[in-house]
Amino acid sequence: MDMLNAGLRRLPTWSLYILGVAIAAWVIVPGLQAIDPVRDIERGLGLWAVRVLLLSLMITPLRWVGVNALRFRRQIGLVGFGLVVVHLLSWLVLDMGLRWEQIAADLIKRWYIMIGMASFLLLIPLAVTSNDRSIRWLRKSWGRLHKLAYPAAILAVVHFIMVQKVWTAEILIYAAILAALLGARVWKFGPSRVVWG
Template sequence: MRPTLDRLNGLLRRLPTWPVWLLGAVPLAILVARTLAGDLGPDPVKALEHELGLWGLRFLIASLAVTPLVWAGLRLLKFRRALGVTGFAYVALHFLVWLALDMGLRWPQIAGDLVKRPYILVGFTAFVLLIPLALTSTNAAIRRLGPLRWRRLHRLAWPAILLGALHFVMIGKVWTWDSLAYLALTLGLLALRLLPGRGAQGKSA
């Protein structure tokens, strides 16, 4: 097992990060093509909004999974930033579609929904928590903040992704196995950080 893992890590060291960015754009390209082809069903705005949010959650959960995989010996840290920023980009597009296409920039109704609909408030809170992380996801930001302050700030990813998973569960009128699976996976990945002996290793997670 170890020689296989070493070979895989050697391959990962030589692999640049740009393929992650490229692969991250593929779902968006497919969604754009489906939108232009009128292939998003009877309510294309809702379908587009849902798919963008779901892809955002998937990429964010993938970024959350990097640290436990590192503990298991798989060196994926260099790809975590690309996964996280890609996830944020999809979440931002999800929010913009809701704001502009779904709500039509009707600000009083938007404000009312934030108060009256808990799932919208939960999702909006997750989005707000992700904004400073996206803005500081550069080498210059790490140098400016210092590694310790940067790591502390980026722990906001934990509650942000958890709230995103909760938003996905709450958005449906009934809970589905699909949405609960995303929530369970998120809770599991966060719970791994509480395991004895992982505290020191998880400081950069």
């Protein structure tokens, strides 16, 4: 663990933003060559957004076992939010062609879109307040506000499950990871502190 933590201390936090751009490019560039580029890009970005959001929730449990990646939590969260934004834009622009009447109709008709949008809306205040000034200004309220990461991640995973329409091993893995992460927090802190703490 000491070697791992030493390596993490040497890794610059800004490198995670480069990694986030690389992930988006890794999805988009090959996706443009696919048979169904819109579907591949849209789903690929959504999948990576779910992965990164789950990773952001792992930071605290990792500390319990001796891995200290706390200094990267802000960057991981912002990368996850960025992937969610690009995923949303791929749906609005590539899939829907910015046809706002059809977009509004789909929001009402398709529950999985509404659930995904709810997750996105919950992530906005987290992204906006992911800076030192907001931490100083909000004080204890900042921690409570950032507990919105839990319902946002739940909604993101539910959105992912509903989009896939069939239960696959991959879906079960992500659902199990989320359940384990939330269960670990309840076990460690108790349900009341997890919600209000």
